[in-house]
Amino acid sequence: MKRAVVYSKRHRSLEPSVSTGTAGSERVDPLKSPRPVRRRFMKIWLLAAFVTGCVLTFSAITIVNLQTGRSPALTQKDIDAAVLHTLSTQDLPSVSARAASAVQPAVVRVQGFEVDPKKPQDLGRPSGVGTGVVIKDDGTLLTNYHVVWGAARLVVTFADGTESPAQVVGVHPEKDLAVVKPLKIPDDLQPAVIGSSRQLVPGDGVVAVGFPFGMGPSVSSGVVSGLGREFVSPQGGRVLSGLIQFDAAANPGNSGGPLVNMAGEVIGIVTAILNPTPARTFIGIGFATTIEEAGMAVGLPPF
Secondary structure (H helix, E strand, O other): OOOOOOOOOOOOOOOOOOOOOOOOOOOOHHHHHHHHHHHHHHHHHHHHHHHHHHHHHHHHHHHHHHHHHHOOOOHHHHHHHHHHHHHHHHHOOHHHHOOOOHHHHEEHHHHHHEEOOOOOOOOOOEEEEEEEEEEEOOOOEEEOHHHOOOOOOOEOOOOOOOOEEEEEEEHHOOOOOOOEEEEEOOOOOOOOEEEOOOOOOOOOEEEEEEHHHOOOOOOEEEEEEEEEEEEEOOOOEEEEEEEEEEEEOOOOOOOOEEEEOOOOOOEEEEEEEOOOOOOOOOOEEEEEEEHHHHHOOOOOOOO
């Protein structure tokens, strides 16, 4: 008698009826139905087909792009549109602001004091104010010679407000430069990044950071107006040569501060302003000693 198999619509499984069969006939076990296995193989096959289709499609697109000379990368139009979208929706800092923020942690105020010999215990009265820029991890800084000349006592104020007595460790009057070493420094002091003035051309953007009339740190921006300039110092008639001429605003108190490029690298030390009147205020012409001249003048290794 042939084995009868009844298909149950309710349970959706194969259920064997009670019958007798010949020897060697197999019984269908409802717990081991071949349907789930087939479903698994079906899923695997579909996944493989999908991946293969994606690969073939990508290959076909690549071949077409190579044949037509088109690149699958973003077009310049796409990049321009993304940049314009960012510029129209985001307030980005100016180039001058980024340059100033890069050097500001290294900019210090240098205050000179006169001490009455009859009152050595007196801290003295202010004799002048200038700017300096830290160039080494130990706090060593550059400033102008005329900032520290004649001062009996120096006090340096760092960007974080830390104040420290300081002493002059090197001078070069012919270049109006001095090296000053504070007695204590902040734990997280960041020296300035030193650049090069050799690539400068008139029209390049520059930023001056300092303490004009003691206020600051103050930031002014402008451009390089000329290179290789000479200036005769009214103090002593010294001739300063090889200077950078710039038009970023500088006033008394900016002396000794950094002139930086748009990358925030120090490319000069602000030294003088030209004003043929007794006012000694800025009229559009400032001068800076190149950082290369400053380094050589004070006996520091090349930057």
